[in-house]
Amino acid sequence: MSLYKDEELLQQRYGSQQKPDNIQWTPEVKTMLTHRSVRTFLPEGLPEGTLETMVAAAQSASNSSALNQWSLVAVTKPELKQQIADTIAATVPTDRIPWIEEAPALLLWVADLSRSEEITKQHGGDPVVLDYLDSFLMASIDSALAAQNASLAAESMGLGIVFLGVMRNAAKELAEMINLPPYSFVTFGMAVGKPDPSRASSIRPRPAQPMVLHYNKYDPGEYVKYLDGYEEAILNFRTEQGMKIKTWQEAVCFAATDMSYMGGREKLRQTIEQRGFKLL
Ligand SMILES: Cc1cc2nc3c(=O)[nH]c(=O)nc-3n(C[C@H](O)[C@H](O)[C@H](O)COP(=O)(O)O)c2cc1C
Known part of the structure; x- marks a missing residue:
């Protein structure tokens, strides 16, 4: 449960940009x-039941x-986690990724068509549909x-998470x-x-909502009006956090x-193709 007041949360999320004033503040929101x-x-381990709760939340997502x-x-297992951390660190300019080393658990989310393939073959079928890009995308979306559901469960229990796309840097070795x-x-x-x-x-x-929210029809170019406000919010955030100063557009x-x-x-x-997917 958040310790922040509602207005404080909106202030931190949007800075001095325009904010929605009609948020429905449920505990989940x-x-x-x-x-x-x-x-x-x-350094402490995860409280009893953490992973099971996260997985129950994950399994409750639409799929x-x-x-x-x-x-x-x-x-x-600390040794395996360290081995993975070292393998991934070798793909980036820094020589260590401390948050993988420090976290008591590293969760690897798998887009998994392997069960579908095996079950189909066991039932005498030819799993042709699995060879298409859409099947790969479907499993990736579902993962x-x-x-995301698991992350919300973790955060609601007072834990913290960071997603790690960097895992794909060494996809073959990791698999x-x-x-x-x-x-x-x-x-x-x-x-x-x-x-x-x-x-x-x-x-x-995050940017003011009109940068990402369109009603009924996409309005190309509309986002430009909101760039300066977002840059100001990002600049304040980076300054407060002692981060190197760069604009959001530079990062993009x-x-x-x-x-x-x-x-x-x-x-x-x-x-991905070596792992069996054809992406047709
Ligand atoms: C799919 C995905 C992959 C990510 N990969 C990494 C990563 O490899 N390393 C990292 O430090 N953060 C990673 N992040 C975290 C983003 O950098 C972070 O969500 C973003 O900067 C917004 O910050 P916030 O999550 O604190 O709001 C990832 C986020 C997502 C959604």
Whole structure:
């Protein structure tokens, strides 16, 4: 449960940009608006029942055609977690990723068509549909929805999480390390643990709603009106957090132009195809 007042949460989420004034403050909405990624954890383990609660929340998410095409590999063995942290760290400019090392558990969310493939074959069928891009996308979407539900459950229990797309930097090696069967793939990881209050993170601002919300028809170019306000909110956030000063638009351009941003993910299609997916 959030310790913040409603207006404070909106202030942190939007800064001095225009804010919605008709939010329906349910406890769930409050938990969601309190979200911030956590990258600093206390060394203690997860409280009893944490993973089971997170997975029950994850399984309660909608999933495409009720096919249950995702799995979770919870890495709790410190040696394996360290081995994964080292493998991933070798793909990025820093030599360590402390939040993977500090978190008591690293959750690997898997888009998983392997059960569908096996069951279909056992029943004498030819799983042709699984070869299409849409099947891959469906399982990937479902894994993300499951993970987001799990993250909200964790946050509602006072835990912190950070999603880890960086896991895809070494998708092939990671799949081998955790014994993934063909037709399955780690979409992203998630570090989970008790946030360290002495190194707390803040709520990161989002753009004013008209930048992302369109009624009935998409209004191209509308977002431009809201850029300056968002830049101001981002500048204040980065200054307060002692982060290197860069604009949001610089970050967007870097992510779109600099191949170092990909960190190995430029080979992803090849790895995914090697894992059995045809992406037709
Ligand atoms: C799919 C996905 C992958 C992400 N991958 C990483 C990552 O590899 N490393 C990291 O530090 N943060 C990662 N993040 C966290 C984002 O950087 C973070 O959500 C964003 O900056 C907004 O900040 P907030 O979550 O604190 O609101 C990821 C988030 C998502 C949704």
